[in-house]
Amino acid sequence: MVEYNAGKASELKDGQMKEVTVGNNSKVLLSKAGGQIYATSHKCTHYGAPLVKGAFSSEGRVICPWHGACFDVKTGDIEDSPGLDNLQTFKVTIKDDDIYVEVDEAALKSGRRPPKCKVNPSPFNEDDVVVIIGSGAGGNTAAEKLRENGYGGKIILVSRESYLPIDRPKLSKSFGFSIDKITLRKKEFYDDLFITLKLGTVNILLFYCKVDPTSKTVTLDNGEKLKYASLIIATGAHPRTIPIPGIDLKNVYYLRTYDDYKNIENAVVGDEKKNLVIIGSSFIGLEVSSISAKKANVSVIGMEKVPFERVLGEKIGTVFQKLHENEGVKFYMQAVVKGIEPSEIDSSIVGAVTLQDGTKIKADVIVVGAGVVPSTEFLKNTPGFTLERDGSIKVTEDFKVEGLEDVYAIGDIARFHYFETSETLRIEHWSFAENTGRAAADAITTKKITPFKRIPYFWSNQLSKGLRYCGYASSFDDVIVQGSLEEIKFAAFYARGDKIVAVASVSLDPIVSHCSELLRLGKFPTATEIRNGLDPLTVSLTA
Template identity: 45%
Template sequence: MSASLLHLGNVNDLREGEMKEIEVEGTGGKILLYRHKGTYRATSNKCTHYGAPLKNGVLTSDGHIVCPWHGACFSAETGDIEDGPALDSLIRYAVHLDGDRIMVEVSPEEVKANRRIPMCKMGQGPVEKGKAVVIVGGGSGGMVTADALREVGYNGSIRILSEEPHLPIDRIKLSKMLQVDVNKLILRSSDYLKDRFIDISTSTEVTKVDREAKVVHTRSGEKVPYDTLVLATGGKPRVLPIEGVKLGNVFTLRHAKDGNAIYKAITSVEGGAKVVVVGSSFIGMEVAATASAIEGTKVTVVGMETVPFARILGSKVGGAFQKLHESKGIQFQMEAALSHLEARTEASDQVGSVVLKSGQKFDADVVVLGVGVAPATDYLQGSGLDLEKDGSLRVDEHFKVQGTEDIYAVGDIATFPVPCKGDMTRIEHWAVAQNHGRAAANAIAGQPMAYEKIPFFWTAQHGINLRYAGSGIGYDNVIVQGDVEGLKFAAFYTKGEEVLAVATIGKDPVATKVAELLRLGQMPTASELKAGKDVLEVSDQN
């Protein structure tokens, strides 16, 4: 790989904390050049998750580059991946100063690749015997736990037990696409896992955890011993206890097979299907948006709130989302409760209509239940582990399960302390699960670090992307900067003078910036925001 020393700028071109995208002549690509604490550095220019331009992100005073779209975090010094949802690291380019000239060692191959597989610090093996991490669950939390263990040098055996028939996938695309080729969603290939001595058993359901014997039991009868156990089984869709819920063409969405089945059911109806989505959750609304784009499909959403997302986003933002969906032809039945489902007259095993408790009835060829998920922890009954009322596991700041020394829980099943606040919460989001996995891996490898990542999630509906950072539980006011009706705004969720969270549309990188300001304890007050303070102009550079 040949590298050339190129003059890509002068020292006065960059202010402290500034990032610029520089075109590299002859390569057809660009790199990211920035100045941090007086040092000039260069990396690849795009986030390794979905390709967001990092020049529009945030460079923090304590040395992190944060993606403007989904909050992935990289080391400003090394380019190494630090927080999800990205998996790969940035390429780091050597920078030299020749007087006032900034010289960068660049190879065309690296510019084209624009990403770097994280280093496996365990060496080339063999795996050390007598050390075994068993991970139950093949979602993003489990996958990243295994990946991160190798990144930090853990050299014991790692085995993932996954009930799904395929390797871990980019699950968040299911509700945004429905019809998927699972092979195109794979997060890490079988060759990648083999090279890192990560063993994965697919189609393997865990039925019991024997803490005394330190053994996991599977449905097939296998007993898998562990030294350290990581529970990452995620959530299971809630199913309403109503008549007719087991009729054909009534679905929940969790796995790739579910999305494909929903898509097939919709497109099999001649002349266009009548689809009813029960629940105005983020998953439900994404499914509604995706289904409405299928030719001839008519979609109705049944929700219990006054408007979608009212509890989390408030009535004003939720109302704007409802209007967006209505503009695409979706109808709403809000403040409504489902009574039962009725079968079709000509096919008694297939759903034909939805009946509300008000007595209102309307036709349905396909029904999708999007009423939330519950922690998938049924297999822990009788294990001696204390489950919270919702079925989750309470963990500490390193994701070690309360009352244990060798069991960790990450993702949807973990009730964890919110960084910077200490309040306990449970968050059902893919990127949050990934970051839990990294924290757990550090602790297991004997390198515990304080979990500081502010919760960050996003949703995409009808081409509109909303970002959310923080934890707005208990907010008592919403401060809006921008135009909610025009879907270009930042809505700050506050309690007294404290800012708890922000939701944004068309205001990148405000959500990313707020997440970092919250983490660093430098977030402006509610009064300052009401007075028009722009968080993007708040410097955390020390």
């Protein structure tokens, strides 16, 4: 351990953060909450954002400015995803007015604290098993959190993919990723946590395993039967298909798995510019447009008036449409696809997309981004399970399936009570799925029901612009804009009556991270105050 002088205590006020250099040009984050000074690593463990530029609450919560990951500065522990690991924490001593930080050099260099087993669960008690179906955001995080919480039983993580869990959001952010570059953890990590992986053991498109809540068993596609004490269903969602002629032709792709990603990349990227048609004008479609605009002739077909109209509203959607049009992307909005025609050269491959109004769009490659459907079909006739109209599953506050003991549903398939608006929602965000995985793991290990109070947060890369969004606006009466839509530097506030239910921004970090904490604390200004020009950043994050 080495002790470094990190400045004057009197210069750090309550509710403030400060990044300081210690040792051989290393940095730590100092923060003061409740009169106490804390020292942690200074970068978010998601993508490395400087936490000092984020938001900081009086409860000791620091929120990343980029993607909303949240950490407790007192413990370094993750409070909200998408932080991958906890922060490192360092002992602080005040001598006279000087701050001294005691650091372990290895911990200072790594800046992150991965989950570890608190107990050695081997040899396993075969009657104490958690089976997790699905290795996406929720399932993978639940497995890690179980071990971090001290769960000593066996953990079996079942995956439809043949590869280790990946950082799925990256699939629509750029071409050129190898599987190793987006794999969240190495195989040794799961071995060290005694997490048994069963990769590629269910159908690649849908989960066809059988669940029997009475006997507490899961039977996989290969006939293997797994006995569980607790079951976490984290099967996620699969792309929605559209029932039109030609949809089964070659070079028609969906984006969900790494194999999908490589197929699209191989079809789009090359010496000759291809004609890429994207069916769907929401986030997956426009992110594919973003990474393809300089490599292909891109056309986007959407049913709305402008892209993102349902989620972001017409004013904001228009901004993003113009941004893409400036890069040569063509839009066909308020349009319905009639069918896909084969190529004149090869009848097995796409050649064009035909719209209901007769418009024909030349196509060498098609990407369908028509939304997703919960992967719960395998539970349709299973006693004890009731699927909602959209295929989701209603859950209690701790994400337990209503009416079943020891069975949890998390992530894209879970329909839960959202405390902020008192609606029953299903949310498809990556970080939110991770948060539900942690909630289920907490419920299993603590046996307590803890109110789930998390504000949804998502992000999207649109060409050169990064969009941040917090809250959830299933409907809104007005969109109040602060900043400049023309310069694409603004914050948009989504109002329902006089209540702000969601906030989006471009190029104004950390406003969305700050606003997410205001929403959580119930301190958000009224829509009237926002219309009158109040800057939410001036509203204190004191509980």
